[in-house]
Amino acid sequence: MTARTVALRDQRALLDLLPPAAPLAWVRRGEGLVAWGVAARLELPAEPERSGIQRFTAADEWLESLFSTIVVDDDVGVPGSGPVVFGSFTFDGRDAGSTLILPRVVVGRRDGQTWLTVVGDEADPLPAVPPPRPVGALRWRPGTLSEAEWCAVVSQAVDRIHTTGLAKVVLARDLVAEADHPIDVRTPLQRLAADYPDCYVYSVVGLTGATPELLLRRTGTRLESLVLAGTAPRGATADDDAVLAKTLLTSAKDVEEHAYAVESLRESLAPFCTELDVPRHPELLRLANVQHLATPVRAVLPAKTATLPVLAALHPTAAVGGTPTRVAMDVIGELEGMRRDRYAGPVGWIDARGDGEWGIALRCAQITGPRARLFAGAGIVADSDPQAELAETVAKFRAVRAALTGR
Ligand SMILES: C=C(O[C@@H]1C=C(C(=O)O)C=C[C@H]1O)C(=O)O
Structure with a gap:
């Protein structure tokens, strides 16, 4: 198999290049990667343990052997040029469906430079595409x-926190929307990109969303991560908004919830790194629907470190699992009553050098034909109030909800 990358003069928006069928995307502020077609694909089965990492190990082996068989001709030579694999992993090891795809065509943009990568032969790599089709009327159904x-489940979790060794657990819920015809994934993608410029807008095998949370970006030996946990609504006025922000930054409950997520990342990352820089205090990240406490982490890896084992070690952070991790995973399995599938799992891309970007699949829906299953969760700690946590999930649902309804 050959992969050829050439510079491209095309200045069109990346998302405008996507064909309607099975689009792949990872885009932020107009840069990133869009892709389509399947040159190779791996779908991983369920594993025996919730906290297992077999899907990451199997993916790593597959990637190594795949990339070693591709003859690369790359004129561009930046992260994301040459052959790229998109991936999305389940949250829980016991869920099947983690998927890796080597697309036939990739268009990338980084620092204003655009390129095209074609795997194998493609007579018309950049076909004219129809405009995204409106979603149309939706029927909403409650989730699980x-x-x-x-x-009631949140209250049970709070009780567990008071009576057992559990410190924090993230509980999620789902919501289902049904359209009259198959949903064109490009429609919510475009809308998410417009509404959430600070987020990574992604779609991998129908899992479509805009995540603010970067699990890891690898560029050579450098690693970056953005830990989020602790959430407040946006205010209706600037004054309101400032008060909500100040309350969030000084709230003992949110700062504690955030600290668990930072610590879990630090503990999992430390064994891999030669340098690790974790700021002592979180900053504020403002999005259209909510504001978060955020900690940007930087690290340096020894040159030969493979990327997927690092990803496997980082997942799940306490931003989507809890503390202690294994106890929280069991509580999630017991109380949530639903399968998360690929929600809250790592989603992103990796190239043949091991460079790549992986987010946590949040603010998303699994779009399959006419059906969209939306997910949102919230971190529960000792003084969580169930109604406030419910309101937080409603605010988080708003991102994909608005992207589907156009309102
Ligand atoms: C679980 C979600 O978000 C996570 C939980 C947060 C919190 O509890 O404050 C904040 C950001 C994310 O790490 C979600 O969006 O579904």
Whole structure:
């Protein structure tokens, strides 16, 4: 197999290049990667343990052997040029469906430079595409648990925190929308990119969203991560917004919730790194629907470190699992009552050098034909209030909800 990368003069927006069928995307502020077609694909089965890492190990072996068989001709030579694999992993080892795809065509943009990578022969790598089709009318159905049931589950989790060694657990819920015809994934993608410029807008095998949370970016030996946990609504006025921000930054509950996520990342990353820089205090990240406590982490890896084992070690951070991790995973399995599938798992891309970007699949929906299953969760700690956590999930649902309804 050959992969040829050439510079491209095309200045069109990356998302405008995507064909309607099975688009792949990872885009932020107009840069990133869009891709389509399948040159190779790996879908991983369920593994025996919730906290298992077999899917990451199997993916790593597959990637190594795949990239070693590709003859690369790359005129561009930046992260994301040459052959690239998109991936999305399940949150829970016991869920099947983690998938890796080597697309036939990739268009990338970085620092204003655009390129095209074609794997194998493609007569027309950049076909004219129809405009995204409107989603049309949607019928909304409650998810696995009703709002009242979910609040009861949050109360149970708070009890566990008071009576057992559990310190924090992230509980999620789902919501289902049904359209009259198959949903064109490009429609919510475009809308998410417009509404959430600070987020990574992604789609991999129908899992489509805009995540603010970067699990890891690898560029050579440098690693970056953005830990999020602790959430407040946006205010209706600038004054309101400033008060909510100040309350968030000084809230003992949110700062504690955030600290668990930072510590879990630090502990999992430290064994791999020669340098690790974790700021002592979180900063504020403002998005259209919510604001978060955020800690940007930087690290340096020894040159020969493979990327997927690092990803496997980082997942799940306490931003989406909890503390202690294994106890939290069991509580999630017991109380949530649903399968997360690929929600809250790593999603992103990797190239043949091991460079890549992986986010946590949040603020997303699994779009399959006419159906969209939306997910949102919230971190529960000792003084969580179920109604406030419910409101937080409603605010988080708003991103994909608005992207689907156009309102
Ligand atoms: C779990 C989600 O978000 C995570 C939980 C957060 C919190 O509890 O404050 C904040 C950001 C994310 O790490 C989600 O969006 O579904």
